[in-house]
Amino acid sequence: QKEVEQNSGPLSVPEGAIASLNCTYSDRGSQSFFWYRQYSGKSPELIMFIYSNGDKEDGRFTAQLNKASQYVSLLIRDSQPSDSATYLCAVTGTASKLTFGTGTRLQVTL
Amino acid sequence: GAVVSQHPSRVICKSGTSVKIECRSLDFQATTMFWYRQFPKQSLMLMATSNEGSKATYEQGVEKDKFLINHASLTLSTLTVTSAHPEDSSFYICSARMSYEQYFGPGTRLTVT
Numbered sequence A: 001q002k003e004v005e006q007n008s009g010p011l012s013v014p015e016g017a018i019a020s021l022n023c024t025y026s027d028r029g030s031q032s033f034f035w036y037r038q039y040s041g042k043s044p045e046l047i048m049f050i051y052s053n054g055d056k057e058d059g060r061f062t063a064q065l066n067k068a069s070q071y072v073s074l075l076i077r078d079s080q081p082s083d084s085a086t087y088l089c090a091v092t093g094t095a096s097k098l099t100f101g102t103g104t105r106l107q108v109t110l
Numbered sequence B: 001g002a003v004v005s006q007h008p009s010r011v012i013c014k015s016g017t018s019v020k021i022e023c024r025s026l027d028f029q030a031t032t033m034f035w036y037r038q039f040p041k042q043s044l045m046l047m048a049t050s051n052e053g054s055k056a057t058y059e060q061g062v063e064k065d066k067f068l069i070n071h072a073s074l075t076l077s078t079l080t081v082t083s084a085h086p087e088d089s090s091f092y093i094c095s096a097r098m099s100y101e102q103y104f105g106p107g108t109r110l111t112v113t
Helices: none
Strands: A011-014 A019-025 A032-038 A045-050 A054-058 A061-066 A071-076 A085-092 A098-100 A104-109 B004-007 B010-013 B019-025 B032-038 B045-051 B067-073 B076-081 B090-098 B101-104 B108-112
Touching (some): A011 A019, A019 A104, A032 A061, A032 B101, A045 A061, B004 B090, B019 B032, B019 B090, B019 B108, B032 B076, B045 B067
Parallel strands (some): A011 A104, B010 B108
Antiparallel strands (some): A032 A045, A061 A071, A085 A098, B067 B076, B090 B108
């Protein structure tokens, strides 16, 4: 079982819709959870981080964490073509090392 | 804030030569930096954790004598790929930790001919 799992996609949503990206993790001791956006040929860019159960909102982005279900998600409201990228879920434990999922490719269509 | 730079952004070298990549945290001090490698259409793979003033910690399967890491100051870590071969061609990305978050540099694309 992979430590961090994501659906590779592509996830296709129309412009203006809500994109929902999901991630599950296997280590119950995981403490911090991150979403990165990576455009093709570029390095990852930190979008959101969440440490506690519940929702955390930042602009058009909402991260949701459910530690009991070992599940973290990212919602993107009012999706724009510029949101088209690969979204990487990453998790840290006590060692503070990031473990990445393989990423979900999001396509926002006009 | 939280800007990380890398130099060079792109390098082409001949097989058997060595290449040094620099990673700098520009507006914060980072006691810990990380080096990743990413092959096309794959996710990031952690190579090593670089701690200021001490030896780097390498992930399993990463040759420490081939990938030399030096973290000489709180804002600079370097990765030297020694005796590079074509299979070392990849996208090398560093990150620096500030509090609990990691911020990535723009990456260095290495091509070994």
